[in-house]
Amino acid sequence: MTSTGSMVGLFAGIGGLELGLREHGWNTELLCEIDPGAQAVxxxxxxxxxxxxxxxxxxSLPQDIELVAAGFPCQDLSQAGRTAGITGSRSGLVDEVFRLVKRKKGPRWLLIENVPFMLQLGRGAAMRHITDALEDLGYTWAYRVVDARAFGLPQRRQRVLMLASRTEDPRAVLFGEDAGERPVDDHADFPCGFYWTEGTRGLGWAVNAVPTLKGGSSVGIASPPAVRLPSGEIVTPGLIDAERLQGFDPDWTAPAALVPGLRNSHRWKLVGNAVSVRMASWVGRRLLESGDYERGIETPMKPGDAWPVAAWGSNRQAFRVHTSTWPVQEPYEDLSGFLEDTRLLSARATAGFLKRTRMGNLRFVPGFIDDVESHLDRMGGFPEAAA
Structure with missing residues (x-):
C-alpha cells in the first residue's frame, strides 16, 4: 500500500490505533508504551x-511526523477506575503529548482516544483542560463519541475520538458520516451480555452484544462479561474472543505471556484497555476521504454547558454538533455466530451474581433471573462459598 504518512503512537498499548491506521497507509515510526506485557506485543x-x-x-518526536496518536491512560477517568481526574498520576500524562507536539512545525494531525466519562468528569474540567491546551498550541479540535458496534463488532463500547490540527479541518473527518443507530434486537431471540460481577446497581445489559470489555479488577483478576444464550445457558467469552471483539487477530497478545513475572490474566488487562482496531481503521479511511466539511446543525456552547456527544472548537469557542455515535453501519456480526471460545459461568460466580441481584433494586427483562437460576441448578446448585 502507498504510504499515507508517518506517525507516532504514544501510550500505544497493544497497537490498536496503529494497526487500524496502518490499514490505510500510515507507517508507524515510533511507539511509546510503559507496560512490559504491551511492549512485548x-x-x-x-x-x-x-x-x-x-x-x-x-x-522529541522523529522529524517529518504527520500524525501523533495517543490513547492516553484512562484509569483516572473511567468509571471503573479511580476517577481522580485529568490531573491524576496516570491520565495527567496527556500533558506529555502537548509537550511533544508544541513545536511550530509539529504533526499535521493529533488523534486522541479515551473513555466517554472524561466528558463528565469534574463537571467537564477534563475536557476543558484538553481543549484549552490544544487551542493554546494553535489547534482546531473536534471530537465524537463513537460506538464499536457501528463497525460490525458485537461489543457495546463507546469511546471519545478527538482529532486536532493546525492546518486541516478535523470536522470533515469526524462528522462527515452519520448512519444512526441500528434497531435494537429482541432480547428473547439473541444472546445478551451483562456483567456477572455486578447486579446491585448496574448490569451492563447489551442485546446481541457484550458490554464494554474491561481491563479486569484492581487486583489483576480477569472479569470477562457473561452472555445469556437464547437456550438459557450462561457463558463467558474466552481471551481469544475478547481479542476478536476488539478487532485483533486471535492470540494477538500471546507475546505478553512470555514476559517473566506476568500472569496470563495480564493479557485480559491489555485487551480491555485496547483501542478497537476497526474504530481506528474508520478514522484512517476518513483521513483519506473526508473532503470539505459541509456544515450541519451546530449550536454554540456556553461556558459551563455539559459536553455533548460531539463538538468542535477553536479560539475559546465551542460548538455542539448534532450527530449520533454510529457514523456508519457496517455489516453486523451477531454475537451468536461470533463467539468461538466460551466456557460456562461457574456455579460460584452465578450464585454470587444472584445474591447481589436480591440485594439491589434493579429491574430485569422477563425471564432473565429464571434463566440464571436454571443455569445455577444445571451447574450443581448454590455452593457453600459464593462470590
Whole structure:
C-alpha cells in the first residue's frame, strides 16, 4: 500500500490505533508504551518499529511526523477506575503529548482516544483542560463519541475520538458520516451480555452484544462479561474472543505471556484497555476521504454547558454538533455466530451474581433471573462459598 504518512503512537498499548491506521497507509515510526506485557506485543507485531518505554523521558518526536496518536491512560477517568481526574498520576500524562507536539512545525494531525466519562468528569474540567491546551498550541479540535458496534463488532463500547490540527479541518473527518443507530434486537431471540460481577446497581445489559470489555479488577483478576444464550445457558467469552471483539487477530497478545513475572490474566488487562482496531481503521479511511466539511446543525456552547456527544472548537469557542455515535453501519456480526471460545459461568460466580441481584433494586427483562437460576441448578446448585 502507498504510504499515507508517518506517525507516532504514544501510550500505544497493544497497537490498536496503529494497526487500524496502518490499514490505510500510515507507517508507524515510533511507539511509546510503559507496560512490559504491551511492549512485548508491540515488539512482536511491529517488528521494525522502535519501542520507547517512558513518555516522560522522550525528548522529541522523529522529524517529518504527520500524525501523533495517543490513547492516553484512562484509569483516572473511567468509571471503573479511580476517577481522580485529568490531573491524576496516570491520565495527567496527556500533558506529555502537548509537550511533544508544541513545536511550530509539529504533526499535521493529533488523534486522541479515551473513555466517554472524561466528558463528565469534574463537571467537564477534563475536557476543558484538553481543549484549552490544544487551542493554546494553535489547534482546531473536534471530537465524537463513537460506538464499536457501528463497525460490525458485537461489543457495546463507546469511546471519545478527538482529532486536532493546525492546518486541516478535523470536522470533515469526524462528522462527515452519520448512519444512526441500528434497531435494537429482541432480547428473547439473541444472546445478551451483562456483567456477572455486578447486579446491585448496574448490569451492563447489551442485546446481541457484550458490554464494554474491561481491563479486569484492581487486583489483576480477569472479569470477562457473561452472555445469556437464547437456550438459557450462561457463558463467558474466552481471551481469544475478547481479542476478536476488539478487532485483533486471535492470540494477538500471546507475546505478553512470555514476559517473566506476568500472569496470563495480564493479557485480559491489555485487551480491555485496547483501542478497537476497526474504530481506528474508520478514522484512517476518513483521513483519506473526508473532503470539505459541509456544515450541519451546530449550536454554540456556553461556558459551563455539559459536553455533548460531539463538538468542535477553536479560539475559546465551542460548538455542539448534532450527530449520533454510529457514523456508519457496517455489516453486523451477531454475537451468536461470533463467539468461538466460551466456557460456562461457574456455579460460584452465578450464585454470587444472584445474591447481589436480591440485594439491589434493579429491574430485569422477563425471564432473565429464571434463566440464571436454571443455569445455577444445571451447574450443581448454590455452593457453600459464593462470590
Amino acid at each position: 508491540l515488539r512482536t507485531r511491529f517488528t521494525d518499529v522502535p519501542v520507547h518505554s517512558d513518555v516522560t523521558k522522550l525528548r
